[in-house]
Amino acid sequence: MGLDIRWPIGIMFTLISVLLIIEGIFTGPSDKALGMNVDLWWGIVLLVFGVGMLLGAARGGKKESDGGK
Amino acid sequence: MQPIHLAWVDYAILLAYTAFVIGIGWALRRYLKTSSDYLTSGRSIPAWVTGLAFMAANLGALELVGMAANGAQYGIATAHFYWVGAIPAMIFLAVFMMPFYYGSKARSVPEYLNMRFDYRTRCVNSISFAVMTVFASGISMDCLARLLALLLPWQFDWNIVGHHFGSYDVYLYICSGVVLVYVLKGGLTSAIYTEVLQFFMIVLGFAPVVWLGFKDVGGWDALKGKLAEVAQNPAALSLNDKSFAPDAWSSAWKPILAGSAHNPMGVNVFAMVFGLGFVLSFGYWCTNFLVVQRAMAAKDMSAARRTPLIATVPKMLFPVLVILPGMLAVALASMPSKLYRLPPMAISDTAFVQAMADLKGATPATADAAFDKISKDVGLKMNKTKLAAIIKANSVHSIADSELKIELQDAVSDNYYNGVILSLIHRYCPSGLLGLALTALLASFMSGMAGNVTAFNTIWTYDLYQAYIAPKKSDRHYFVVGQATTVVGIVLSIFCAYFASHYSNAMNIIQLVFGFVNAPLFATFLLGMFWARATSTGAFLGLVGGTLTSALFHALTLASGDVPGIKGGYLAVVQTFPSEMAQNFWLASFAFSVCFILTLVISLATQRTKSDAELKGLVYSLTPKLKDDEQHFLLRPAVLGTILLIACVILNIIFW
Numbered sequence: 001m002g003l004d005i006r007w008p009i010g011i012m013f014t015l016i017s018v019l020l021i022i023e024g025i026f027t028g029p030s031d032k033a034l035g036m037n038v039d040l041w042w043g044i045v046l047l048v049f050g051v052g053m054l055l056g057a058a059r060g061g062k063k064e065s066d067g068g069k
Numbered sequence: 070m071q072p073i074h075l076a077w078v079d080y081a082i083l084l085a086y087t088a089f090v091i092g093i094g095w096a097l098r099r100y101l102k103t104s105s106d107y108l109t110s111g112r113s114i115p116a117w118v119t120g121l122a123f124m125a126a127n128l129g130a131l132e133l134v135g136m137a138a139n140g141a142q143y144g145i146a147t148a149h150f151y152w153v154g155a156i157p158a159m160i161f162l163a164v165f166m167m168p169f170y171y172g173s174k175a176r177s178v179p180e181y182l183n184m185r186f187d188y189r190t191r192c193v194n195s196i197s198f199a200v201m202t203v204f205a206s207g208i209s210m211d212c213l214a215r216l217l218a219l220l221l222p223w224q225f226d227w228n229i230v231g232h233h234f235g236s237y238d239v240y241l242y243i244c245s246g247v248v249l250v251y252v253l254k255g256g257l258t259s260a261i262y263t264e265v266l267q268f269f270m271i272v273l274g275f276a277p278v279v280w281l282g283f284k285d286v287g288g289w290d291a292l293k294g295k296l297a298e299v300a301q302n303p304a305a306l307s308l309n310d311k312s313f314a315p316d317a318w319s320s321a322w323k324p325i326l327a328g329s330a331h332n333p334m335g336v337n338v339f340a341m342v343f344g345l346g347f348v349l350s351f352g353y354w355c356t357n358f359l360v361v362q363r364a365m366a367a368k369d370m371s372a373a374r375r376t377p378l379i380a381t382v383p384k385m386l387f388p389v390l391v392i393l394p395g396m397l398a399v400a401l402a403s404m405p406s407k408l409y410r411l412p413p414m415a416i417s418d419t420a421f422v423q424a425m426a427d428l429k430g431a432t433p434a435t436a437d438a439a440f441d442k443i444s445k446d447v448g449l450k451m452n453k454t455k456l457a458a459i460i461k462a463n464s465v466h467s468i469a470d471s472e473l474k475i476e477l478q479d480a481v482s483d484n485y486y487n488g489v490i491l492s493l494i495h496r497y498c499p500s501g502l503l504g505l506a507l508t509a510l511l512a513s514f515m516s517g518m519a520g521n522v523t524a525f526n527t528i529w530t531y532d533l534y535q536a537y538i539a540p541k542k543s544d545r546h547y548f549v550v551g552q553a554t555t556v557v558g559i560v561l562s563i564f565c566a567y568f569a570s571h572y573s574n575a576m577n578i579i580q581l582v583f584g585f586v587n588a589p590l591f592a593t594f595l596l597g598m599f600w601a602r603a604t605s606t607g608a609f610l611g612l613v614g615g616t617l618t619s620a621l622f623h624a625l626t627l628a629s630g631d632v633p634g635i636k637g638g639y640l641a642v643v644q645t646f647p648s649e650m651a652q653n654f655w656l657a658s659f660a661f662s663v664c665f666i667l668t669l670v671i672s673l674a675t676q677r678t679k680s681d682a683e684l685k686g687l688v689y690s691l692t693p694k695l696k697d698d699e700q701h702f703l704l705r706p707a708v709l710g711t712i713l714l715i716a717c718v719i720l721n722i723i724f725w
Contacts, residue, residue: 003096005118005262009269012089016082016505023078023501030499033281039501042277049273 004060010053017046073220073495079504086508087247089266090515094251094259104547107256108527109176110366114258118265119372120379123363125264128271129205129517130212133391133510137493138486140395141411142308143334144296144318145724146325147395148388149341154350156381156717160710162355162364163377167706168695169598170365171373172686177365178358179532185597185687186605187678188536193612195532197586198358202521202528203558204579205359207565209517214241214566216491216514220507241566245559248519253555260516260523261363267512268383274509275390281497282397285407293319295400306402306411307450307482309333318396321724335628335648344654348661349584352591359524370695374706381713385720391490398489409496412488413449413481420447421474428477431460447481455480522558529554578635581623588657589615589664596668601681601688607672615664622659628652 024040105111114122139147175181179198183191217240218224227234251259286292297315304310317324317332324332325341336344354360354377367373401409416424424446431439436457444451459476462468468476494506530551539546572578593612596603627638628649637652646652685691702708 003093003100003262005265008089008093008096008262009266012085012266013269013273015085019078019081019085020501020505023076027499027501032497032499033277033502034284034497038277038281039499042273042502042505046273049269 004057006053006057006060010050010057012050013046013053014050017043017050019043020046073503073507074500075220075222075503075507076500078501079507082501082504083508083511086266086270086512090263090512091247091251093262093266094253094255097255097258097262101256101258104530104544104551105176106258107548107551108523108530109362110256110258110261112366113368114261114366114372116367116372116375116379118261119363119367119376121268121383122261122264122366123360123376124380124384125268125271125513125516126360126363126520128267128513129520130209130514131517133271133513134212134487134490136388136391137395137398137490140392141399141484141486141489142395143332144300144396144399145321145388145392146332146334147392148321148724149325149345150350151384151388152321152717152721153342153346155354155384157346157714158350158354159377159381159384160714161351162361163374164706164710165689166355166594166598167364167374167377168370168692169687169689170361171367171370172692175365176531177527178356178361179528181687182593182597182608183532183536185679185684186603186608189609190593190605190612191532191536193609194590195528197616199525199528199533201579201583201586202359202525203561204565204569204582206518206521206525206558206562207567208569208579209514209521210241210245210562211566211569213244213511213514213518214238215570216511217244237570241563244515245518245563248515248522249556249559252519252522252559253552256551256555257362257366257523257527260519261366263512263519264363264516267509267516270505270509270512272383272390274506275394277502278494278497278506279390279394279397282394282401282493285497286397286400286404292396292400295403296396299399299403303333306399307484308399318399319724321721323725329647329651334650335646336651336654340651340654340658344656344658348588348591348657349654352587352589352657352661356590356594357587358528359520362524362527371704371706375704375709378706378709378713381717385713385717394493395486395489398493409492410479411484411486412492413478414483414485416447416449416478416481421477424477425470425473428459428473429463432464433457433461436460443477449481449483452480452482518559518562522555522562525558526551526554529558581635584653584656585616585619585623585660588619588660592661592664592668596665596672597688599689600672601684601690602672602677603668604672604675605678606675607668607670610671611664611668614667615660618663619656619660622656626652626656 020039020043024037024043027039029035029037030039101107103111136147136150170178170181173181173184175184179191179195182194214237218236221240223236225234225236225239251263255262283292286295296318299306299308300313300315300317302312313331313333314324314327325334325336325338329335329337364373364376367376398409398411401407402411424443427439427442427446439460440451440453440456443456459473459480463473491510494503494510498506530547534550535547569579589612592615593608597608623637624640625638625643626646627633627636627642628646628651631637631649633639633642636649646655681691
């Protein structure tokens with residue numbers, strides 16, 4: 001429908017992952033999360049997810065323009 | 070519920086989500102040219118998107134919060150809603166019904182009914198559905214506004230033009246405003262895209278919470294062990310007055326096969342499989358336009374058929390995300406070292422006043438009398454030992470009011486199951502993750518409103534407005550009407566939200582009505598799609614008859630422990646059921662059967678109004694079989710469906 005949904009998903013989760021990673025670095029491991037620095041770790045997971053989405057969207061756009069030729 | 074402290078990062082995440090959701094709506098507006106684009110996405114969306122949206126549309130407030138609540142109250146048997154109910158229904162929809170919905174080019178479910186039968190059945194379906202969506206939307210918004218008023222530190226107390234606006238009101242209007250903006254601009258596509266976004270938010274927001282809870286309990290075997298202890302004495306956690314076998318919370322089938330007295334749900338295998346598995350689930354997943362609309366938005370027939378199938382994969386795994394937390398909560402509550410308890414029902418502000426007065430006036434000598442009085446003031450079950458301890462401590466050393474209030478609230482033993490998921494989020498999430506999990510929760514409430522408004526929009530514009538009020542206008546006219554209806558839909562939802570917030574029974578009433586309407590509906594569709602001889606009069610009278618049967622059944626039966634009234638039995642109590650779920654499942658079974666039989670008999674007694682040629686593409690026997698041979702073997706709907714069904718059966722066996 002014109003806008004590949006992977007773009008907004010990718011950008012948003014990359015943004016959120018950066019926020020989580022920053023928070024994780026500043027606050028360190030948390031007692032609530034059973035002593036783990038869950039913000040940092042989960043932030044990294046989300047970063048991988050977000051970037052993965054963006055790569056998917058970029059490749060999807062390229063395939064369309066190649067196919068159009 | 071203790072106030073949750075939010076940090077900058079939590080607000081940042083919430084803001085980011087809101088901005089993206091509005092941004093998506095804004096970005097989509099230039100692709101929307103026709104009313105079809107706006108209301109039905111112009112049938113152009115890829116299968117993986119519609120598949121996730123199909124599932125996510127159903128993931129509203131009630132589902133997320135309610136499944137954890139059920140997981141706590143009933144254990145893993147709750148998974149039957151998914152593994153016995155939803156999955157087979159979704160596969161059936163994909164393989165057998167989508168060809169008719171999509172192939173008939175109907176733009177909505179009622180429009181299909183119009184093509185297959187006539188305007189009468191269409192009218193009944195569109196009106197009942199339109200009313201239901203508006204209420205469902207209102208309930209989502211009510212939950213959202215209340216949650217925000219509880220969580221966010223900004224309290225409001227305005228007086229504008231003589232009207233009072235409190236926190237609840239302000240948050241309700243702000244959220245409605247956000248939804249209005251992105252649905253107004255982007256239409257159905259906006260709603261679908263945000264539903265997919267919401268899906269990922271929920272998975273990524275809840276997964277860490279579930280994982281932490283699981284680790285805290287000590288793994289699956291530890292969980293089973295704790296649940297076994299609880300099952301033998303559920304009263305200790307105020308879960309249930311009876312006692313069950315050790316596997317009642319961790320085994321999905323055995324306690325049900327043992328009979329209705331042996332499982333906390335109080336159902337037997339027939340009620341479960343036929344009532345829930347067949348009637349209610351197929352009735353919902355196969356005919357509810359909210360979800361079917363997402364499949365109809367797919368870019369071609371094969372994508373449309375794959376949509377529900379794609380949705381079954383996350384659906385099969387979702388019990389881990391939404392039901393397991395409830396079970397973990399129960400296990401944690403039974404481990405004293407964890408310092409966790411299931412959230413108690415909240416004492417209302419008015420009840421607090423009287424209860425506090427009585428509490429302060431009590432002494433250890435009058436503790437028993439005080440217990441009775443306070444229990445009556447509050448209207449909930451209280452914990453006698455805890456209350457006695459408070460009275461004793463207060464008599465030794467006068468406790469401050471604020472502290473006394475907290476202790477009094479904690480002495481309530483009735484559980485507020487809907488608060489379980491929030492209590493776990495509060496327990497495990499540090500700032501950052503907290504923002505993510507809360508935003509996920511809020512996202513699902515918001516998209517509950519958006520999804521229902523878009524469904525309402527399409528039904529109103531095409532099935533009521535275009536069909537009966539102003540047919541044969543230009544497409545541009547309907548596009549504008551569609552947009553106007555978005556505004557109207559949201560305004561109506563706001564009214565419904567207020568209705569729900571004022572009548573604590575509102576949610577019960579509405580779910581009741583849903584049940585009345587959904588149960589017989591599947592019979593109508595089943596006969597319509599697979600029996601060419603079904604006539605329009607038969608369908609109409611069958612549907613009306615089935616719905617009236619629901620109402621009558623409800624008026625004449627009651628669940629044990631309930632009082633006649635909103636829960637049923639207000640005409641007479643002809644039958645008592647061990648639980649409300651059992652009553653629901655039997656009601657559904659009866660309504661379905663009556664509708665089926667009535668439709669059958671009346672159809673045979675009346676003339677067909679449509680010829681075979683007119684019904685081509687609408688009935689199984691009169692439609693050329695779809696050729697799936699060009700597709701890769703594994704991608705064919707029938708094959709994929711079978712594989713998924715087998716996977717579902719395996720899941721059932723594992724948790725047997």
